Every structure is written in C-alpha cells, then in structure tokens.
Amino acid sequence: VPIDPAEWLITAQHLVTSPDASEADLRRGVSTAYYAVFHELLKMATERFIGTRRDTPYRTLYRAFDHTRMKRMCDDLNVQDLKRSYANAIGLSRPSDDIREFARGFAELQQGRHEADYNPVVAQSKVDSFSLVQLAENTIGAFHRIPQQHQNAILLYMLTEMPKQN
Amino acid sequence: MSDADYPIGYTATLAAPQQPQMLSASVTIGVNLREIAIEAARAAQMNIHDVTVDMGRDASDEAAYFFNFRIPQGEQVTGTTRSKLLGELRDRMLARSIAEYPYVKLTSS
Numbered sequence: 222v223p224i225d226p227a228e229w230l231i232t233a234q235h236l237v238t239s240p241d242a243s244e245a246d247l248r249r250g251v252s253t254a255y256y257a258v259f260h261e262l263l264k265m266a267t268e269r270f271i272g273t274r275r276d277t278p279y280r281t282l283y284r285a286f287d288h289t290r291m292k293r294m295c296d297d298l299n300v301q302d303l304k305r306s307y308a309n310a311i312g313l314s315r316p317s318d319d320i321r322e323f324a325r326g327f328a329e330l331q332q333g334r335h336e337a338d339y340n341p342v343v344a345q346s347k348v349d350s351f352s353l354v355q356l357a358e359n360t361i362g363a364f365h366r367i368p369q370q371h372q373n374a375i376l377l378y379m380l381t382e383m384p385k386q387n
Numbered sequence: 388m389s390d391a392d393y394p395i396g397y398t399a400t401l402a403a404p405q406q407p408q409m410l411s412a413s414v415t416i417g418v419n420l421r422e423i424a425i426e427a428a429r430a431a432q433m434n435i436h437d438v439t440v441d442m443g444r445d446a447s448d449e450a451a452y453f454f455n456f457r458i459p460q461g462e463q464v465t466g467t468t469r470s471k472l473l474g475e476l477r478d479r480m481l482a483r484s485i486a487e488y489p490y491v492k493l494t495s496s
Contacts, residue, residue, distance in 0.1 A: 288446070288447070289446075289447040289448075292445075292446070292447050293447060293449075296449070296488055299474075299477055299488075300477075300481060301478065301481065321474060322470055322474070325470060325473045325474060325477060326466075326470055326473075328488060328490075329469070329473055329490060329491065331446055331447075332445050332446050332451075332490045334446075335445070335446035336492075346492075346493060346494050346495060347495075348458065348462070348463060348464065348493045348494065348495050349492055349493040349494065351463060351464075352463070352464040352465065352466060352468075352469045352493055353466075353469075354466075355465055355466025355467075355469070356466035356469050356470060357466070358466060359466040359467060359470055360466075360470075
C-alpha cells in the first residue's frame with residue numbers, strides 16, 4: 222500500500238516514545254500523527270466515492286482535500302447543536318459523542334502539526350507529543366465508530382460546499 | 388500588549404490585537420478563561436500545576452484561544468484525557484457564547 226495511515230501512526234509512536242527522542246523526532250512524530258489521521262480520511266473517502274483502483278481519478282480526488290476546509294468543518298461539528306445546514310446534510314440535529322471526539326481531535330492535531338512544523342520559537346515537549354500521538358489513534362477510532370452514512374456525509378462536505386438552504 | 392503578557396509558548400503564533408478595545412476585551416475574557424480551564428481540567432481529572440491562556444490565530448487563520456497546561460513532572464496525559472479536556476473546554480466556552488476554538492498545549496513543570 223503506497224500510503225498506509227496505520228503505518229504512519231506506528232512511525233509517530235516510535236518517534237515520540239523513544240527514550241532518546243530528539244526535538245526533530247518529537248516534531249516529526251506530531252506531524253506524522255496528524256497525517257496519519259488526514260490520510261485515513263482521504264483514503265476512506267476516495268475508496269468510497271471512486272473505488273479502490275489507484276488511477277488518475279483516485280489521485281485527483283485524493284488530492285482535492287483541503288486542510289483548512291476540513292478543520293473548519295470539524296469546528297462546526299464540535300458543538301452541542303448543529304447548524305441547520307449541517308443537520309440537514311448529515312441527518313442529525315446533534316452530533317454524536319463519536320463525531321465530536323473525532324472533530325475535536327482532528328482540529329487539535331492539525332494545530333499541533335502546524336506548531337510542530339512551523340513554530341521555531343517553542344520546543345516541542347515530550348509530554349505534549351506523546352499525548353497528541355495517542356489523540357491521533359483515538360481520533361481515527363472515533364471516526365470508525367461513526368455510522369457509515371454519517372461518515373460519508375462528513376467526508377463529502379469536507380470536500381465540497383455545504384448545500385445552500387432553501 | 389507586550390510580549391511578557393503572552394505565555395512563552397505562543398509568542399510566534401499570536402497576532403497582536405488590531406485595536407485597543409480588542410486588547411481590553413481579550414484580557415477580560417482571558418481572566419475568565421483561566422478559571423474555565425481549571426474547571427475543565429478538574430472535570431477531565433487532570434492534575435495540573437498551572438494554566439495560561441492566550442488569544443491568537445490558528446493554522447486556518449481563525450481567532451482561537453491557546454491553553455498551556457503545566458502538569459507535574461513525570462505525568463503523562465493520555466489521548467483520552469486530552470480529548471475530554473478539549474470537550475470540557477469547548478462546552479464551557481460555548482455555554483458562555485465564546486465561539487473561538489480552544490487548543491491545548493502541555494508542558495511539564
């Protein structure tokens with residue numbers, strides 16, 4: 222498998238749990254943990270919407286995901302009552318615990334990755350890195366527990382504009 | 388606001404307030420948010436030494452709050468606990484009509 226998110230998660234765990242982990246290891250570990258979640262979502266979406274054949278359409282859809290759009294959707298999912306557009310699109314008035322756990326994990330990991338990759342001022346602490354890598358594992362787990370029809374809606378609207386209200 | 392008002396961890400990511408009235412608003416909210424953060428940590432059964440809160444912009448350029456929790460040396464925070472903490476923070480903030488997103492950073496004392 223060219224990109225296996227499970228393998229990325231294992232790599233992230235190795236990087237942050239090593240007793241001799243360097244600053245670079247911790248930063249790469251956090252970044253890799255975020256990308257494990259990111260690629261898991263892209264892989265699921267592409268296989269559901271295009272199929273498993275790894276051809277040009279597969280690559281095109283896979284590359285169509287945008288980090289910012291995905292994170293903004295997660296912000297909107299991590300609430301007690303969904304906005305009407307989300308409620309209609311997903312088919313729920315309130316997000317389930319699993320949806321909220323997934324959404325807050327994704328947003329936190331994206332910010333953690335941004336800090337790890339681009340913040341030259343602050344050292345990446347081991348305790349923070351360890352916690353973020355575990356969070357990545359939990360976030361993938363939470364997404365897998367979401368019923369498939371809701372997963373599909375979340376993946377779809379991470380890719381496209383939410384439908385306008387009538 | 389001087390750099391000294393920001394927790395050490397977030398200097399590089401913070402955008403300075405554009406107008407003086409935003410400065411006082413963020414400081415006032417920041418005081419309450421620290422209390423919210425302590426309540427949230429307690430609800431998540433997290434042992435903390437201290438927490439600092441600051442406002443800035445996140446990776447998607449949205450206004451956000453950054454909570455830096457200082458935990459005792461040698462303690463770990465599991466992904467489950469961190470997720471609970473994030474949920475407690477978000478719900479407590481939403482209950483006070485604070486829509487900006489909370490992020491957590493952990494450091495050891």
